[in-house]
Amino acid sequence: MDDHKQQIAHFEQTCRAHGLKMTHQRLEIFHALVHSSEHPSAETLYSMLEKRMPTLSLDTVYRTLATFVDLGLVKRVETLGSKARFEAKIDQHHHFFCDRCGQLTDFTWQSFDASQLPETVQELGRVRDKNVILHGVCNQCLKAKE
Amino acid sequence: MDDHKQQIAHFEQTCRAHGLKMTHQRLEIFHALVHSSEHPSAETLYSMLEKRMPTLSLDTVYRTLATFVDLGLVKRVETLGSKARFEAKIDQHHHFFCDRCGQLTDFTWQSFDASQLPETVQELGRVRDKNVILHGVCNQCLKAKE
DNA sequence: CATCAATTAAGAATAAATCTTATCTGAGCC
DNA sequence: GGCTCAGATAAGATTTATTCTTAATTGATG
Numbered sequence: 001m002d003d004h005k006q007q008i009a010h011f012e013q014t015c016r017a018h019g020l021k022m023t024h025q026r027l028e029i030f031h032a033l034v035h036s037s038e039h040p041s042a043e044t045l046y047s048m049l050e051k052r053m054p055t056l057s058l059d060t061v062y063r064t065l066a067t068f069v070d071l072g073l074v075k076r077v078e079t080l081g082s083k084a085r086f087e088a089k090i091d092q093h094h095h096f097f098c099d100r101c102g103q104l105t106d107f108t109w110q111s112f113d114a115s116q117l118p119e120t121v122q123e124l125g126r127v128r129d130k131n132v133i134l135h136g137v138c139n140q141c142l143k144a145k146e
Numbered sequence: 147m148d149d150h151k152q153q154i155a156h157f158e159q160t161c162r163a164h165g166l167k168m169t170h171q172r173l174e175i176f177h178a179l180v181h182s183s184e185h186p187s188a189e190t191l192y193s194m195l196e197k198r199m200p201t202l203s204l205d206t207v208y209r210t211l212a213t214f215v216d217l218g219l220v221k222r223v224e225t226l227g228s229k230a231r232f233e234a235k236i237d238q239h240h241h242f243f244c245d246r247c248g249q250l251t252d253f254t255w256q257s258f259d260a261s262q263l264p265e266t267v268q269e270l271g272r273v274r275d276k277n278v279i280l281h282g283v284c285n286q287c288l289k290a291k292e
Numbered sequence: 293c294a295t296c297a298a299t300t301a302a303g304a305a306t307a308a309a310t311c312t313t314a315t316c317t318g319a320g321c322c
Numbered sequence: 323g324g325c326t327c328a329g330a331t332a333a334g335a336t337t338t339a340t341t342c343t344t345a346a347t348t349g350a351t352g
Contacts, residue, residue: 021297021350042340057300062340078224078279082308083339096270109264117280118255124242125284132278133224134263138271167319167328188309203331208309228339229308298348305342310335317330322323 007034007088014071028053029064033074033088039104041083077104078133094131098138105138153180153234160217174199175210179220179234185250187229223250224279240277244284251284 011030015022032048033040040048046061065086068074077085077095085104092113096105112132121127157176161168178194179186186194192207211232214220223231223241231250238259242251258278267273 019297023298023350025299055300059301059341060299063299066341076226078226080222080224082228082230084228096267096273098271099274105270107264107267107270109267111264112258112261115258115261118253118257121242121253121255121280123285124251124253125244125282125288127242127280127282128245129281130278131280132276134267134273134277135275136271136273139269140271142271165328169319169329171330201331205310205332206330209330212310293352295350295352297350300347301345303343306340308338308340310337312335313333315331317328318326319328320326322325 003090004034007090011073014073018071020067025053025056025060026064026067028056029061030068030073030088033068033086037106039077039085039087041085043083045086078131079104094133096134096136096138098141099135100137100141103138103140149236150180153236157219160219164217166213171199171202171206172210172213174202175207176214176219176234179214179232183252185223185231185233187231189229191232224277225250240279242280242282242284244287245281246283246287249284249286 008027008031012022015026020026028049029045032045036045036048038044042058042061042065045065046056046058049061050056065074065084069076069086073089074086075089077087079085079097081102087106091108093106093108094112096107097103098105109132113130117127117130154173154177158168161172166172174195175191178191182194184190188204188207188211191211192202192204195207196202211220215222215232219235220232221235223233225231225243227248233252237254239252239254240258242253243249244251255278259276263273263276
């Protein structure tokens, strides 16, 4: 969990390097993203934070997330829905998506990460990122089904 | 390429099985999707077809795509953009996404398909689908870069 | 402690997708 | 071949997610 502290440190560095001020909002939003595993949308982040920060505006959440994405601090997650969801970019990982409740869970898969892409792919272009997305039904939903 | 004829046949079957009429529009939209490799959005499909079908309405494209997705004949593709993109569901395949131009290319990867998921994933739930998404820059964009 | 980047409020604007109502068309059954 | 109703169309309104505008305020940092 000290990864988180490192991540925050890296975040502060990056902001400073780009001449961005360390505002309360930016810090809280990044903090929330780092400590959340639910890949929240802007709206979700907003409702998570508005209790503690009653003057926070949804607009700021959107604006701040866009900034973070530009800086490469945060990634928009690939989903089937129309709402954008985000995660603080950490090490190589993959996603399990529950088609019933929309829950999105991270997992790692070292042997996949180490695997070689098929040759046909070389011809398509230069690959920068290689990720797995699983779809299915999560355990909670499976249990809730009686 | 006779896969396509089979796919159309399966499409007609499925429609009939659900008591859906085989309208010109449905057929053309499905046909376009089957023969396109670009994973078009509703808008794109509409502009592809409106030349040949001047009375086609965008609304119909949306409505028809929704029907097809419900029937499992068409899949919405996982993307980072806000516009929904679709493909006629065929056999197991994966996606290469060009971050520069947005082009989306299919590829197959048998050894991945045959691979076992890591054990930690079993604990998450029941997996129904397992796909790879690559991000990078396609060859056209790489060439165009001088 | 002054400056200016960033936030806020309030509301307008945009984009993608969906719905409404009424009218028309044509697919599939007899 | 004609009926009937599902489905398509037109035109416009609505919804949802997101972004922008303007003007006033706040607060991080030099």
